[in-house]
Amino acid sequence: LVTVLDADAWIHSFYIDELNRVIAGDRSALKNRIFAPPIIFERNWRDTASATRIQDFCWAALAFQNLNGRSGIGFPLSVYSIPLRVCIDVGYWDTNPESIAEDMHMFLKAFFKTQAKIRLEPIYVAANLVNLQDDTLFKTMNARFFQAERHYRGVVDVPYALRQFFSLKPSMASFIALGKTLEAHILPPTAPFFMMLAGPYCQLLHWTGHRFAGRDFFLVMWTQAFGALGLLILIGVIVPFEQMRRRTNKIVYDRENPSPWYFLYYIWIANNVWQFLVVPYVLAGFRWLLPFGHGHYRVAEKKVKTSQNLDTPSSDARVAPREGKAGPQRDTQLSMAPSTKASPIQ
Template sequence: MSINNLLFELVAPATALGAILVLLFGPVFFPRAYIWFLLTYFSTFLYISINHFLKFCLTVRNIKRNIRNWSAQQEHQSMSRDYDTKEVVKSSATSNGRITPTRNGYTSVPMSSNFESDNRCNEMESVLKLYDEGHYIHAFVIPNYKEPEPLLRDTIKRLAQHRNATTTYVIVLAMEESEVEQASKAASLKRNFDGSFLDFIITVHPKDVPGESRGKGSNVAYAAREACDQLMRKIDKRRVVFTITDSDSAIPELYVRHVEKALMESEDPYSTICSPPIFFSRNAFNVPAAVRVTDIMWSIMVMQNLSNPRGLAFPCSTYSLSMILAEQVGFWDTDKDAVGEDLHMWLKCFFKTGGQARSVPIFVPINLTNVETTSYISNIYARFVQAKRHYNGVADVAYSLKSAFNSENRSSEAESMSLYNQNTTNYPSSPGKRLSCLMSCSFVDKLVVVFHVLEAHMIPATSGWLMFAAVPITQFLLISTYSPLADYYPDFQNPIVTSDFYAYMFSLIQAVGVLLPMPLLLCAMLYEGLHKTIDSELFKKGSSETRTWKNYADYAWLPFSAWLFMTLPSTWACMKRLTRGEENYVVAEKIFTEPIVE
């Protein structure tokens, strides 16, 4: 390993360990520098949090607009069908048997008194028109390991209910050989959905492959390659779009329609990664409030990230990209440094294509399932295990740094980009569109990507320690009359006491510290309104099935959730980078009961 790569690997553990050491020894050995450090850290954190809130506002607006457009269009179609039915009944009652035209000369669609509704319908009609053309074949890769069969059946059934499922959908059920009952489970699912899709492919990822790390990434990599081999025999690969999802992802038809729209309108659909927000509503009332509010915060962070104006938004859990792009970057990585499969694949596509691969946000939420077990304590523990697995994605800190600044990686990137351009030049864009490569990755783009990766992993590993403990510990060590420094350091010069300037600085730190949670709480308030809109207008849930004002009490668990499900697992993941150890392949437990069909 080169010296640069070694330094990049040390960034994560050094940051996590440094936060703890600075917290404990900063006030003692370098109090003035420590006060400056706290003010800088708190101010930066507050700026980032305000920026997150503003971006979250944009995401919320776009999600609500898409949902309301969709609802208006559905209502418009329903009114049209009802009107057509009435006209047929009326015409059959006339003496001459002919349809009597209305005053406006139209018999199929009535004039609407709501112009806003008409505009929404017109916008959705354009989306529907693109979707109806069926230009793309959607291959849904569903990796799973020891997941309940009813949960998988429900997830696939929701896709089967989409209008174009039988003509443009391919299910790729990615099984693991190490699961004892995988064969019978896969056969049962395929038999259950016979004729519901264009194709139903079952792949079985071999166990104990040398150099591979067990997890979603290696399973997806194997399944995607196998699906490519089978689909390319009968379908033009330029038409195939992979949607990587989780076993518990409920994907609305609206998401697929907006993916079609994004690809059809993109100047280069083969460098487009479609990234939706995630949403937890399938079993939220069955889990502890601490688990529920943790996943809400997770959703908020993913949602705000999507409103990045440069297309540098990271996907989470579910995302879509062309088979061409997956093939050109060498599919998904399978080593233990690629355990955060969604973010890692995005980074790989971005760097391997010289920055041409960018995100297009799809503002349609994907409904996921919270971790759920049989008891309260076991549910808390299961969520902690899941958090540890999620934060193992800290390996992407070193990967992004190496890809951005290592000369060897830049040379490899240039070769990959050249190969990418050579291959994609022969692939025309969607009908009516001309292939136009996005601007090459600039140094600024690389810095922005690296910053967002550091933000995603280093803030969780440091904020819990510094935000919650820095001010109280500083007060105890430097201000309290019971300070141990008075006994052990009789000559110690306390800057907060001896200097008006540093006393003012510490007061400013305390004031900023009070403001730190405010943007997050504003996001939570905004989220509550969004949650109700999604539940009622997209998923058609009744008022008794969605969140109410009583659920605001969930946020009292935030300090506990932040420590247990963010600070501790992220710090552990960072420190584990020193040994580069690998944990057992353990999936989060989910209890799922299929709804009874009457």
Template sequence: MRPAAIRRPWLSVLMLPGQFSITAYKYLTGVSPGLTTAAVLAVMLFTHDSWLFIAVTLACHACVAGFTVRACYGMFNTWKRTRALLRAACETAFDCDDENGGARVVGHDKNPESDRCHQPRPVVHAIIIPCYKETLDTLRETLAMLSAHPGARKYYDIYLAMEESEIEADFKASQLICEFGTGGLFRYVSFTMHPANLPGDARGKSSNLAWAARIASARYGGGHNDDDDYQHDEDNAVVATEDGVVVVTVMDADSHLLPAYFDAVTAYCCRDHDDDGMTMFVPPIVFDRNADAISPVVRCADMLWSAAGIAGLYDSSMITTPTSVYSVTLRLARHVGFWDRGPEAIGEDLHMFLKCYYGTAGKLTTVPVYVPASHCNVEHEQQQLKMTTTTRNVVQRWMLSHEARFRQACRHMWGMVDSGYAIRHAISLINTVTCDQADTCRWRVLARTIVLLHRIYEAHFLPVHYFVNVMACSILPLLIPFAHPWAGFTLQLTKQLRTAAFLAVMLQLILYDRFHAASIKCRRHFVIKAMTAPATPGHVQRAMGTIGFSDRKLQHARQWHYLIDYVLFPIAGTMFGAVPAINAQVMQFAGTKFDYQVSVKPRRPLPSASSSSLLLIKV
């Protein structure tokens, strides 16, 4: 019996048949954040004494209040689940079941035997690390962390995704393969070289991933590549698994993952599920490596960035979007045609989620994995040269930190081009829903799509709408008398909502501190275990000896300065949220192309072999 196709003629007008060109349709949906901001601004200025003003004001404040409450719940849930999972992992010293590829997941059930795979299947982890102008030390730390995992030798395939446009990229990759590709540290180590100026490719992480993922896919058999621009040498093509599962993990060059993450992914994959292999795995992220070396405003902005991703990270959430680090099954990546290569994919993580969601007709399964991915806060390239602690140099470092974080925020907010992509595909999906079951499946897809569009609104529209609305509610009453009988009540109510949202964000940051403490404790435990293990090679020990830990222990008098983070978030949200978003909306109206710039990570000198023990004591 063929699946039923449900047509909705009332939506056909939104498909714009014969009325506008495809280019105009894509442009209008692409600049929808800017169009709606202009509409909100017009309402604030020209209808400030009407029901429309009241409705828009209440809607904006209600959306912000709802987001802060959900973020608090997501942060609390993530902290509790992370603490339980990592506590169990620490107690077992990150043991894994080698017969199942590290399929031991601890912390989910009371019965340990229920965590083991009852139908063992090999699960290979293809880990792609996009690299562009990253230092060797940064990459060494990341590979050293991965090589210390119990399952790395048998189940980790490492792909360094290099860019041809980077000078000496091949030398850097060859050096890393020489250090980590020998001695059996991983199952397989290789690198890919994304050609420069490839037709249709935009600079950025997504196009690099598209190239690397296609080459990696050829090694595992069963796939195909129809893109003539993406030809590659298939001499090394092999079938990696027999009736097994290949999971592609995308992580930044400075991301550190604990083995419990891969154990959880493996355990899920080696069980039978009804998702048909269309699965994405999403961990929370935490900035816990160099937070003590940057400006408090930047530190607060990254805490808010982490919390925004965690806001949708709970089991009952219909939509869970990834931030920087995530995993997809190779079957899903092939099904949707891998990563996109054009300028619309600059927000690579969210764009890939949208592509997978719409590519599976809304049936994508997202699995939260409560093992945090450790990240570095961004630093300026000149910030490394000003490491003395004089007041002048501290201020200079902070200013450089602001500049680097603003560049990164502009790149993040440029990802609002995904708004048009999401809207167009949502209209198409709602207009034609294919389902082989009753109305339950159809309405679930519809509900998830509505929630997805709401999350897109929160990410790309709401920061500017709320900024404009708050400015209007604060300034207009001082300049123009409001005659509407409900205007005064509305202004008083929204003031109370803003106060409640302020307190909710403070609670959110307090919960983040708990989450940060649990994450850093377990990562420190793992590093010490790996560095003291007799089987750990010397160069791996030295690389791990440089790993940073930025504790936030407010009970220590020397770290009371972290309390300032709890009141800086309005400044951080405006400086690195609303302002970059306004900039992106204006530039996208003009059709300006974004100049992609990589974010600089902290640089530390490698210790000598004799100093490794001292570094171990310090951590």
């Protein structure tokens, strides 16, 4: 197995233990599985701006809900383990600018190159990552914006998935993979308009005495329902993620959880969907229309003070900002969390 992880990611030995247990129970998994854990941001969140912190948590929550599905089709984020045999069979990783979303792109490539045989196997031992942080609030918010723009350049996986989809014989699995790709890149920049603007605006029209009939009435009601449903789905994504996050803090990383009042910070979503989602998504999509600059991007600064209670030296670790070129690149490794107790996963 080859385990790929972001430079700021800690993976606990429990992850390796659980990975070994799954493989020991089904050796065929080494031929048709990619393994991935959920992610959390617990290394420095108490020191970071609440707006950028909540954006990272929502990012991790969406990745968490993506892991669980009967189809076994989903996308890893930041950390995943892939059999070396699969790497060889599909021609390893692509290194062109179009593969900038390397984790998602690698799953799609492996899935389509193996005739839709690859599946995603969740390993429920969360990897621990670092929230983006700079010297000032303004610099931190600015860096998070450009990090989001870099993430959303992965929208180029939509035409890649379409091209690969039509190269295969149609199957339910390939339809699901294409549908999940479209979902991942169409809903984020469009759903906020229904949830934050169109839905409330239609309700306001009702309150001000406007009357609708026929097709207009149907469209207004559908818009309101879609916006309300989006909010319910968002809550249904965040609550299980927070439950997983708190259990992971307590059982795996032996860290103290925040008080329940912490949930009030999620009100930052009302700002973040525009500042860190819609606007950078539009910018990222527009960049792909330009005939230059596809392989250049800026990696944001991350700082973290490692903690004594994780059995690591107390020091400042820092990844300096740099310019990336042509294809996916990982940041400089900060540190790894050693095992401090026996695995509770049996």
